[in-house]
Amino acid sequence: MLQSISGIPIRKECPPGACVCDREALLSQAETDADTDVRILSLTQEQERRLIERIDRINSYEDLQHVSNLLYKQLGVVLHITPSPREVRTVRGFMILLEDRPGLCKKTRQAVPAAIRRCLENNPEIAFTILNAHDLLGDA
Incomplete structure (x- = not known):
C-alpha cells in the first residue's frame, strides 16, 4: 500500500465496496x-476538510471562480x-x-457540491x- 507518490502523501484507500474511485487502477497505471x-x-x-472549509468561506462569484480554477490547476x-x-x-435548482x-x-x-x-x-x-451568467435573468 503506497503512502506517497514522489514524496507527496496520497489519500488512503476507501473501504472495499464503499467507493468507485478506481484508486488502485490509477496507482497501477502511474507505476507503468x-x-x-x-x-x-x-x-x-x-x-479535503480544508477545501470544504475554504468553499464555506466563499463570499463572491469571483471567489467561487477562483476556487474552481484552483481545483482544476x-x-x-x-x-x-x-x-x-x-x-x-x-x-437545489443548480446542477x-x-x-x-x-x-x-x-x-x-458529494461533499464539494454540498x-x-x-x-x-x-x-x-x-x-x-x-x-445571470447563463442569461436566465436577462439582466433584470
Missing part, C-alpha cells in the same frame, strides 16, 4: 506510465455549476458536479450572478 495524472490522489482527507478536477434546464427556484475521473473519491464528489450549495444558500448574490 509516468505521464499519468495522479494529482487527485494528493487530496487527502485532511486536505492543483487537482485536475473540473467543477460544473449550471442552472437546471427546468426552473431554478432554490439552490453542481465534479467531472468524473479516476481517483476522485465518491465522498469528495459545500457549494451551502455557499449559494448563504450568499444568494452568487446564485443570481450564476443565473
Whole structure:
C-alpha cells in the first residue's frame, strides 16, 4: 500500500465496496506510465476538510471562480455549476458536479457540491450572478 507518490502523501484507500474511485487502477497505471495524472490522489482527507472549509468561506462569484480554477490547476478536477434546464427556484435548482475521473473519491464528489450549495444558500448574490451568467435573468 503506497503512502506517497514522489514524496507527496496520497489519500488512503476507501473501504472495499464503499467507493468507485478506481484508486488502485490509477496507482497501477502511474507505476507503468509516468505521464499519468495522479494529482487527485494528493487530496487527502485532511486536505479535503480544508477545501470544504475554504468553499464555506466563499463570499463572491469571483471567489467561487477562483476556487474552481484552483481545483482544476492543483487537482485536475473540473467543477460544473449550471442552472437546471427546468426552473431554478432554490439552490437545489443548480446542477453542481465534479467531472468524473479516476481517483476522485465518491465522498469528495458529494461533499464539494454540498459545500457549494451551502455557499449559494448563504450568499444568494452568487446564485443570481450564476443565473445571470447563463442569461436566465436577462439582466433584470
